[in-house]
Amino acid sequence: MHQGIRQSVRNNKSQRWSCCTKCVFGTLLYILIVFILLFLIIFVIVPLVFKYSVGIQQSIIFPTWVITPKNYSDIEAFGIRGVKNFYVDIEKSPNVTLGVWQILPSQILSHVLKNDEYNFDGFLTNKNYNILLYMHGNGADRTSSIELYEVLRNYFHIFAVDYRGYGDSSKADMTETGIISDITEMYKWLTDRSKSNIYIWGHSLGTGVATHLISNLKQENISTYGLILETPFTSVTDVMITHPIVEVYSYLPWFSVTIINPIIENDLNFDSKKYIVDIDCPIMMLHAKDDDIISYRFATDLYNKAMNTRNATYQGNITYHLFESVGYGHMLIFKAPELPNYVRNFIDECDNFEGRNFF
Numbered sequence: 001m002h003q004g005i006r007q008s009v010r011n012n013k014s015q016r017w018s019c020c021t022k023c024v025f026g027t028l029l030y031i032l033i034v035f036i037l038l039f040l041i042i043f044v045i046v047p048l049v050f051k052y053s054v055g056i057q058q059s060i061i062f063p064t065w066v067i068t069p070k071n072y073s074d075i076e077a078f079g080i081r082g083v084k085n086f087y088v089d090i091e092k093s094p095n096v097t098l099g100v101w102q103i104l105p106s107q108i109l110s111h112v113l114k115n116d117e118y119n120f121d122g123f124l125t126n127k128n129y130n131i132l133l134y135m136h137g138n139g140a141d142r143t144s145s146i147e148l149y150e151v152l153r154n155y156f157h158i159f160a161v162d163y164r165g166y167g168d169s170s171k172a173d174m175t176e177t178g179i180i181s182d183i184t185e186m187y188k189w190l191t192d193r194s195k196s197n198i199y200i201w202g203h204s205l206g207t208g209v210a211t212h213l214i215s216n217l218k219q220e221n222i223s224t225y226g227l228i229l230e231t232p233f234t235s236v237t238d239v240m241i242t243h244p245i246v247e248v249y250s251y252l253p254w255f256s257v258t259i260i261n262p263i264i265e266n267d268l269n270f271d272s273k274k275y276i277v278d279i280d281c282p283i284m285m286l287h288a289k290d291d292d293i294i295s296y297r298f299a300t301d302l303y304n305k306a307m308n309t310r311n312a313t314y315q316g317n318i319t320y321h322l323f324e325s326v327g328y329g330h331m332l333i334f335k336a337p338e339l340p341n342y343v344r345n346f347i348d349e350c351d352n353f354e355g356r357n358f359f
């Protein structure tokens, strides 16, 4: 009797014990499965989706969706004067038309003229003013740098162009080759109409466009007068790798195959460190130490790469202005009081550069 009771108590205990083991084991298994699933989704599915979705890669590198649609002809609404909005048809890509702003030099602005009363076409053939072809960054359009234009129009007759897919330029396949091919034609559109010296100014992604463009023009024996790189970088993948989110992925054995190589294979890398060696004109680089979008280390790398391969005698000098951390960041170098002086000195340097006469 007693024994029987004791036994049944023991049985009960061991049943409870084994039930609890099952609970703990079950919970652990559950947690494990959740972890494995999360790991698979975050570190396997996401990289695989990224690898096979060119659209996602393009919308990260060309975030045209952040730009609000505007009426680019409504110049007065932008608070700028002496600007003409027009469109250039790209013959090589029959369905591509680029939107352009022509920004007259400030010397000829007049308070008595309305915006559409200027002789924009007549001025295009006036070779007394240096032309500047401006290339914007990846989250911008041709209206984003008006404060900079107001500084630069003291020295240049500016043409600011929207790449394919940007602003009201045509939607078209977003690749580096496509963009460079359009801009090459835009450059020739200018040289067909003007005998002025042509400078190129790139900001951020635009430095990648500018550098590749000049390298392309060199293949056709066309030389540019001067190149200004504002907040440049070495290549898109170099910058990507230092992004905190991408850095987490960089420990995966399949990181290169799924994240890095697709950017290169899909023609999105803007490998300036490759093209910079082809630049046969003086270069001025501008960067701020407090730029947290593109670290100035990339500009320094690019500068060193160029310096190590450059023959200053026929390619010209590179001047690198690195601003201290005074708040310019990635977007506000136009505020630097030194900027006008830097630009003037650079123009002098380009005018004195004798190397271009070697060809």
Ligand SMILES: *[C@@H]1O[C@H](CO)[C@@H](O)[C@H](O)[C@H]1NC(C)=O
Residues within 6 Å of the ligand: 071, 072, 073, 074, 075
């Ligand atoms: C854009 O602005 C121009 C100039 O102000 C105007 O003539 C035109 O009608 C506007 N277009 C649209 C679609 O609002």
Ligand SMILES: *[C@@H]1O[C@H](CO)[C@@H](O)[C@H](O)[C@H]1NC(C)=O
Residues within 6 Å of the ligand: 093, 094, 095
């Ligand atoms: C241009 O657009 C037309 C009509 O949409 C299309 O038939 C043609 O294939 C396109 N051409 C190119 C080069 O994309």
Ligand SMILES: *[C@@H]1O[C@H](CO)[C@@H](O)[C@H](O)[C@H]1NC(C)=O
Residues within 6 Å of the ligand: 219, 220, 221
């Ligand atoms: C560029 O110049 C070189 C040397 O003068 C010449 O061999 C080549 O055919 C030229 N290329 C073009 C596209 O004009």
Ligand SMILES: *[C@@H]1O[C@H](CO)[C@@H](O)[C@H](O)[C@H]1NC(C)=O
Residues within 6 Å of the ligand: 311, 312, 313, 314
């Ligand atoms: C640089 O180019 C010039 C002209 O082509 C040449 O005379 C000179 O030797 C070159 N200098 C170096 C260091 O390669």
Ligand SMILES: *[C@@H]1O[C@H](CO)[C@@H](O)[C@H](O)[C@H]1NC(C)=O
Residues within 6 Å of the ligand: 312, 317, 349, 350, 352, 353, 354
């Ligand atoms: C290029 O830099 C060198 C060394 O700083 C300088 O002597 C030379 O005058 C510069 N060339 C031009 C065209 O400014």
